[in-house]
Amino acid sequence: xxxxxxxxxxxxxxxxxxxxxxxxxxxxxxxxxxxxxxxxxxxxxxxxxxxxxxxxxxxxxxxxxxxxxxxxxxxxxxxxxxxxxxxxxxxxxxxxxxxxxxxxxxxxxxxxxxxxxxxxxxxxxxxxxxxxxxxxxxxxxxxxxxxxxxxxxxxxxxxxxxxxxxxxxxxxxxxxxxxxxxxxxxxxxxxxxxxxxxxxxxxxxxx
Numbered sequence: 001x002x003x004x005x006x007x008x009x010x011x012x013x014x015x016x017x018x019x020x021x022x023x024x025x026x027x028x029x030x031x032x033x034x035x036x037x038x039x040x041x042x043x044x045x046x047x048x049x050x051x052x053x054x055x056x057x058x059x060x061x062x063x064x065x066x067x068x069x070x071x072x073x074x075x076x077x078x079x080x081x082x083x084x085x086x087x088x089x090x091x092x093x094x095x096x097x098x099x100x101x102x103x104x105x106x107x108x109x110x111x112x113x114x115x116x117x118x119x120x121x122x123x124x125x126x127x128x129x130x131x132x133x134x135x136x137x138x139x140x141x142x143x144x145x146x147x148x149x150x151x152x153x154x155x156x157x158x159x160x161x162x163x164x165x166x167x168x169x170x171x172x173x174x175x176x177x178x179x180x181x182x183x184x185x186x187x188x189x190x191x192x193x194x195x196x197x198x199x200x201x202x203x204x205x206x207x
Contacts, residue, residue, distance in 0.1 A: 003133065004140045006114055007076045010107035013094040020046060020081040030081045031112040038082035045087035048177075052091040056185040063099040065193045071203045072137035073196075075106045078118055078147075079130040084177065085149045086130045092185035093132065096192045105137075123148050134195070136203050143199040150187040153179060 011019060020042065023029055029042040058066075075097060079086040090108065097106040111118050111129055118127045128148035136143055149157065153176060160172035 001114075001116060001120065003076060003135055003142060004074075006109065006117065007074050007107050007135065010076060010109040013090070013097075013106055013108065016090075016108040017049065023081070030110045033082075041084065042081045045081055045084065048084075048087040049091050052088065052185065056092050056095050058095060058099045058189060062189055062193065066096065066100050066196060067103070069100070069103055069196055069200045071200055072103045073105075073143070073199060074135040074137050074140075075104055076133045076135060077106060077108045077130055078111050078121070078132075079108055080110050080112075083129050084173070085128075085153070088153075088177070088180040089130050089147075089149060089188060092188045093130075093192070095185070096189055121145055134199050138203075143202045144195055146191070146195055150183075150191055152183070152187060 020030065024039070024042055024046065027039065028034055029038050031038075075093070077090065077093065079090055081087075094106055097104045109117075111127065118129070118131065121131055121133060122128075123131065126148075130149075131147035132145060133142055134144045134146070135141065148154075156172070156176050156179060160167050160169075160175075
């Protein structure tokens with residue numbers, strides 16, 4: 001599977017946002033499943049993304065940490081507009097990419113566009129999204145992956161899976177998105193600072 005070819009065919013964040021808006025205007029969402037339920041999720045997620053675009057900020061200190069990297073990277077993100085985690089995560093990842101001053105290019109692709117991609121780069125057997133593949137800009141080699149959500153959010157998900165008899169889907173959703181709202185993307189930003197240090201080291205070792 002040619003990750004670089006897939007990367008080049010994927011959308012920038014602004015193109016992705018424009019695509020989602022156009023699809024919703026036509027009564028559709030991304031991916032193959034065009035159910036009314038997923039369309040309603042997508043409409044809600046547009047509101048979430050709009051809010052996060054406006055409110056997520058990186059301090060100068062965090063931006064400086066991200067820019068310590070001497071390497072350049074391509075970020076291929078598998079995500080869809082109907083996914084609540086994608087709505088909470090993708091705008092923050094875009095902010096992180098922008099803070100890296102040209103050292104990172106972010107591209108987004110629907111899970112259904114290349115099904116074999118999520119089949120190979122799944123999360124513990126689940127085709128959960130968002131899923132980010134970090135490629136070396138120079139060699140095209142896969143360095144690191146991230147996803148589908150920051151660790152505290154993942155713990156909320158696992159707690160619900162282990163206690164479905166006690167926690168309803170509605171209560172799980174409420175707890176998850178309340179956590180995202182309170183965190184304001186800061187955990188994701190910190191996770192990416194740590195992740196980029198790992199990717200930097202792997203790039204150096206490749207050379």
